[in-house]
Amino acid sequence: xxxxxxxxxxxxxxxxxxxxxxxxxxxxxxxxxxxxxxxxxxxxxxxxxxxxxxxxxxxxxxxxxxxxxxxxxxxxxxxxxxxxxxxxxxxxxxxxxxxxxxxxxxxxxxxxxxxxxxxxxxxxxxxxxxxxxxxxxxxxxxxxxxxxxxxxxxxxxxxxxxxxxxxxxxxxxxxxxxxxxxxxxxxxxxxxxxxxxxxxxxxxxxxxxxxxxxxxxxxxxxxxxxxxxxxxxxx
Amino acid sequence: xxxxxxxxxxxxxxxxxxxxxxxxxxxxxxxxxxxxxxxxxxxxxxxxxxxxxxxxxxxxxxxxxxxxxxxxxxxxxxxxxxxxxxxxxxxxxxxxxxxxxxxxxxxxxxxxxxxxxxxxxxxxxxxxxxxxxxxxxxxxxxxxxxxxxxxxxxxxxxxxxxxxxxxxxxxxxxxxxxxxxxxxxxxxxxxxxxxxxxxxxxxxxxxxxxxxxxxxxxxxxxxxxxxxxxxxxxxxxxxxxxxxxxxxxxxxxxxxxxxxxxxxxxxxxxxxxxxxxxxxxxxxxxxx
Numbered sequence: 434x435x436x437x438x439x440x441x442x443x444x445x446x447x448x449x450x451x452x453x454x455x456x457x458x459x460x461x462x463x464x465x466x467x468x469x470x471x472x473x474x475x476x477x478x479x480x481x482x483x484x485x486x487x488x489x490x491x492x493x494x495x496x497x498x499x500x501x502x503x504x505x506x507x508x509x510x511x512x513x514x515x516x517x518x519x520x521x522x523x524x525x526x527x528x529x530x531x532x533x534x535x536x537x538x539x540x541x542x543x544x545x546x547x548x549x550x551x552x553x554x555x556x557x558x559x560x561x562x563x564x565x566x567x568x569x570x571x572x573x574x575x576x577x578x579x580x581x582x583x584x585x586x587x588x589x590x591x592x593x594x595x596x597x598x599x600x601x602x603x604x605x606x607x608x609x610x611x612x613x614x615x616x617x618x619x620x621x622x623x624x625x626x627x628x629x630x631x632x633x634x635x636x637x638x639x640x641x642x643x644x645x646x647x648x649x650x651x652x653x654x655x656x657x658x659x660x661x662x663x664x665x666x667x668x
Numbered sequence: 669x670x671x672x673x674x675x676x677x678x679x680x681x682x683x684x685x686x687x688x689x690x691x692x693x694x695x696x697x698x699x700x701x702x703x704x705x706x707x708x709x710x711x712x713x714x715x716x717x718x719x720x721x722x723x724x725x726x727x728x729x730x731x732x733x734x735x736x737x738x739x740x741x742x743x744x745x746x747x748x749x750x751x752x753x754x755x756x757x758x759x760x761x762x763x764x765x766x767x768x769x770x771x772x773x774x775x776x777x778x779x780x781x782x783x784x785x786x787x788x789x790x791x792x793x794x795x796x797x798x799x800x801x802x803x804x805x806x807x808x809x810x811x812x813x814x815x816x817x818x819x820x821x822x823x824x825x826x827x828x829x830x831x832x833x834x835x836x837x838x839x840x841x842x843x844x845x846x847x848x849x850x851x852x853x854x855x856x857x858x859x860x861x862x863x864x865x866x867x868x869x870x871x872x873x874x875x876x877x878x879x880x881x882x883x884x885x886x887x888x889x890x891x892x893x894x895x896x897x898x899x900x901x902x903x904x905x906x907x908x909x910x911x912x913x914x915x916x917x918x919x920x921x922x923x924x925x926x927x928x929x930x931x932x933x934x935x936x937x938x939x940x941x942x943x944x945x946x947x948x949x950x951x952x953x954x955x956x
Contacts, residue, residue: 484852506851515852522849526841534835535842539854584853 435497437462437513437588437619438483443492445478445643452478453490454643460636462497462587465610465620467630467651469659470640476623477519479640480590484516485509497587510539515586519593519623521577523565530561532576536583543585544616550579553609571602575609582613589613591622595629607633627656671807676928680921682813685820686882688916689875690893691900692827692909693868699907700844700864703754703766707774708897709890711869713781715742715876716885720790735819738873746869749773750862758861774890781887789884792877816878823874824913827867831909840864844907896935899942 438460445453453475460466468476481487483494488504495501496512515536524532533547551558554575565573574594581589591610595603603626610633614620624630631637631654639647639659647659690712697705705711718738722729729737753773757766800811831837842850843860851857879885879893899919904911919938926937949955 486848486852506848507854507856510852510854518849522846524842524845524849526845527838531838531841535838535850535853535855538835538839580853 435462436460436495437464437497438621439493439495441493441495443479443482443490443494445475445482445487445490447478447487447489452487452643453482453640456492456640456643456645458638458645458648460588460619460621463614463617463619464636465614465622465634465651467627467634467637467654468621468623468640469627469630469637470646474640475643476640477592478643480516480592480621480623483509483514483590507539510584511541513541513585513587515581515584515589517574517577517581517589517591517594519596521565521573523573523576523580525564525566527565528562529557529565529568529576532565532580533557533583536580537585539584541585545582545585547583550582553582553612554579569602571598571605574598574602574606578606578609578613582618586618588619588621591620591624594622594624595626596624603629627654627659631655674807675809676924677921678807678809679813680924681917682817682920683924684917684920685817685824685913686875686878686916687896687900687920688913689820689823689871689878691897691904691916692824692912693871693875694894694897695901695904695907695909695912696827696864696871697868698901700840701750701754701758701861702763703758703770704763705754705865705868706767706770706894707749707777707890708868708872709892709894710774710777710781711742711746711872712876712879712893712897713885713887713890714745714777715739715873716792716880716889717781717785717790717876717887718742718873719792719877719880723792735874735877738877739870742873742876743866743870745777746872747862747866749869750865751858754865755858755861778887778890785887787887789886790880791884792880794881797881812881816882819874819878823871824909827871828909830867836860836863896938899938903942903945 436459440456440458443453443456444451470476478487482490485504485506485508490503493500496514499512501512502508524535527535530547533550537546556572557576557579560568560572565576594606598606607629610620622630622634631651634651637649637651637654638645694705694708697703715738718741719734722734722737753769754766757769794812797812801808802811831840839855839860843855843857847857900912900915903918904915919941922941923935923938926933
């Protein structure tokens, strides 16, 4: 099995604040990692630096064996990282279809194009000429996932994937992610809904004050066991 | 009476197309780059002088070639200013910084113009075109205003097609919405910035050529152009292409109609209409 993502001795700063300390992680190709932790634990910082939006970090990050340069979003995209950002951050001056097209601008080859994203999320085909802001939150999240897939990533990074979505929509989103995974795409999913994300993931990593406080198989992980990991209480 | 009215409206629309052209480069630059380009007036003047210079150097040149030459010359200047100075200033969070840089560039450009061209008024000699008239459906319309209007509308149409129908335009709009996410999608941010600045400057050149065909320009005309451009952009909506055309039309019609009643008014009523619209928007809470 090849390693999709290797993070070694990674520390990151926001100004003087040390957001991540000595984080090491590996993710094998096609595997799904649940990244959990409280607000401010460093989850978004980790996804931000992987996508070139947080430039201030030291350590080593390799994507499919190639070193990731800091602060270069285009390089991150070219290496095969794609982000479904927290809050979705769609382009509202563009139609739904244009949002997908711009996502595919990097030109990486792979299974995902406009047609296959429409097969995954059929509602997007119906709304392809609309502005993203005219759609429901769930549909916007599907568009954000579709836009990220268009770059044919080897690792899909999903930040707060179920935030603000109703339970049936969350189920739909996770069902789609399962299909994406079937294409061999590795994933890092950040979600407050620990039970839900751990039901989908292979492994779980828990961040606590910028450090990895717990790492293990996702199966059997419950909010209770995570809480114990947070506070260092033995089960 | 009716014919006179229609001709007045025609003149207003023609002038409006020109005003729209004067404003649209500023609107584009602000809408996409979030930079208020205070050198836009100078770029308009440079466009006019480039055309005058091209005609003087090569009298046999076709009008289309002069227009393309002025566009290309100004676009190069705009791209160079963006790449060499404005892009760096944009790294500061304070929008005042790039604006001040463009103010400095405007002063430099203005003085370079005076140094090289002198302070004289120049115009583009259009030969008999200025007086030529053509009869359409019983109306006698000036050929020069028709040409002006046609070029302005074609420029607006071409710009709208570029921004709303092409892959480049998609990148431009995405970058305007969310620069950091657009970069993550593989958009080359600096390259698009430079191209947009070039496009804005090229549009300024077209406005300059159209101005030079109907009136004279001096190296000091830039500030007056910038004032009109600001009114067009503020009325039309920041960054709106269609809005720039509509606002230009409103201001052009205002000027032509008001000059019928008060020949010495100049731009007075134009500024008053601008002011009235702002007051109306403030009262209805739609100022921003």
